[in-house]
Amino acid sequence: MNFISTRGNAPVATLSQAIAAGLAPDGGLYVPEQMPPARALQPGASLAQTAATLLQPFFAGDVLAGELPAICSEAFDFPAPLRPLATPGDHVLELFHGPTAAFKDFGARFLAASLSRLRGGNGRPLTVVVATSGDTGAAVAAAFHRQPGLQVVVLYPDGRVSPRQAHQLGCLGGNIRALRVAGSFDDCQAMVKQALGDADLQARRPLSSANSISLGRLLPQMGYYADAALQHQARHGKPLNLVIPTGNLGNAMAAVLARQLGVPLGRIVLATNANRVLPDYFAGGDYVPMPSVATLANAMDVGAPSNFERLRGFYRGDDAALRAAFIARAVDDDAIRATIRHRFENQGEVFCPHTATALHVLAQLRASGEAAADQDWAVAATAHPAKFEAVVEPLIGREVPVPAALAELLQRPAHAEPCAPQYDALRTCLLG
Template sequence: MRFVSTRGVAPAVDITAALAAGLAPDGGLYVPDPIPCAPPLDADADLADIASRLLAPYFDDSPLAAALPAICADAFDFPAPRLPLDDSGDAVLELFHGPTAAFKDFGARFLARALGALRHDGDPDVTVLVATSGDTGAAVAAAFDRRPGFRVVVLYPDGRVSPRQAHGLGCWGDNVRALRVAGTFDDCQRLVKQALGDAALRARVPLASANSISLGRLLPQAAYYARAALRQQRDTGAPANFIIPTGNLGNASACWLARRMGPPLGDIVLACNANDVLPRYFDGAPYTPADARATLANAMDVGAPSNFERLRHWHVDDAALRGAMRAFSVDDAAIRAAIAQAASDGAPVPCPHTATGLDVLRRLRAAGDTRAWIVVATAHPAKFESVVEPCIGRSVEAPPALADCLARPAHADPMAPDYDALRAVLLG
């Protein structure tokens, strides 16, 4: 299979080149051409098996084809349960049972295993660059922690992630370095893209991307949507409709990709925070990136979502894209109310991001939508104790893996939102 740039200038490449490069030479994002149909999938299969079968067409005739089942078995070795919210048929898809308690663990672990399988003895070390609004960096750091042949440089916006998220970004050491940038996530993302597009730098320092611009992050995330949809259809006879908290559109793009491949997915609704670039666009306004605003759902504080470029590429025009999904904006007051309401109802306590999805579900119900919905639970609430605990009046216990991270010392170096500063770090 070949992969092309969304900007149409860079030459087509195979999957191994797309994984290694992250960003295409023309600044675009790699996409499969064409998108394959899913092979037959068994709803009763485990997640690793579904992932291996679903992703196989992308890896046909590549050096990773034979290794794909083992890569998936290693990356998808923790659960992604679909749990009922109540007796209405609504459910949550819990994606936070991995080592850093966020959905990013699936894609980060897959990418680390795939890039590791492509290495040969004597290859130079690869620097994995990642910009994070909170959860991606920790997942990538954990996935590449002490992995021979790789070093990781994590950029995050100083003061705009939760204290526990910040600790999880800086607690690794060894081959992982955290940089707290005096700016926004969009600044961090801009710096990473600038480095990836710097041919002179890449000639001296082999680079790879671990943000959702990387196909190695995006493709595996389609697997948990496919399995949830297959099991929803098996259990209810109806396709699965998803409400997805989103900022940079990676998780949402993976859901759209899963639907496009053929598994029984229904409607897709995006739950955004007060950064409302996407809700305004899907309501008919021109796509206009904006400066990111700080919110309680900080991992979604994105004003220029990278994967919008992929979604636009996959649709013939704006009308087609607007017909493919909807988007709603949820403010901080509604996030607090959704967290408090879940606790009052005796339901699982959500993180602030998952709370945006629960508020959107409430709004759909109020508008008369009676269909069953699956709300994607993106992170464990204990990562956001400073937001969640005041809403519910009690403490939230950290899962064991997160507790282990919090027990380690953590350090991050300050950095200006300046490309020369990042370049100096990468060449150092």
């Protein structure tokens, strides 16, 4: 299968070329030249097997095709359970059981396994440059740590990630370098995109990306939605609807692609925090990126969601059709706090601010009748609440147990270098 840029001014690429590049040369995002037909998927397979079956057409004819089962086995070696909630028909899809306690572990590990095979220990090192609003950078750092021939530079907005997230970003060392940027996530993302499009810099230091703009991050995320939906369909005989917390729109885009490939998913609802770019667009306004606003659900503090370009292209630029296909709701910090407190006091459940955002939206859908009583829904739980103890623990009045893998990372010393929010500062760091 070949891949093209959303902007239409870049050469056709193979999957390996698209994964290695991250961003297309014209600044666009790689998408399949054409979507493959629906896949024959069966429940009962392992998560890794389901992911490999779903991804096979995208790898057809590529040098990585024969490695796909092994890559999936490396990336999907921890569970993503679908757990029922107290409200009948409501579920939570727990995506935080990986080494950095966030859903991004799946895609980051898949990308690392792919790039390590493509590099093969030959040639100049490849530098993976990644902007993070909280969880991406830690997942990428952990996945690429000590991988030969691969170096990682992580940019994060100083003071706008949780203390434990910041610690994870700077605690590995070795081939991992953390830059704390005196700006917003949007500044970090713009700097990374400019670096990837800098031909002179690329000639001197080959670069790739590990944000959700990378197909190597985006495509594997279809796997856990397929696994959950197939198991649910087998048990209950109905499709699973989703509420997905979203910032850069990659996780939701993966669900859209999975549904197109025949995965029994129903509606896909987008839950955002006070950054209202997507809710305003889906309510009928123009798509207007705005400076991001800092919130309790910091991983979604995105004012210019990159994958909107992919989503809009998927609907061939038909804004009316795109708006008709989705609901997007914004949730403020007060509602996030109230949801965390309410779920603990009434159900004894503890959630991170991002998952609480989606739970609040699902409760709104149930109350309004937009989510019918006979429909089954799942909220994507994107991170473990222990990563946000400064937010969660005061609201529930007790400590949140820390998963073993996260506790191990938190015991390491951490260091991050300061960086100005201008591209020249990043360029200097990369060439230094």
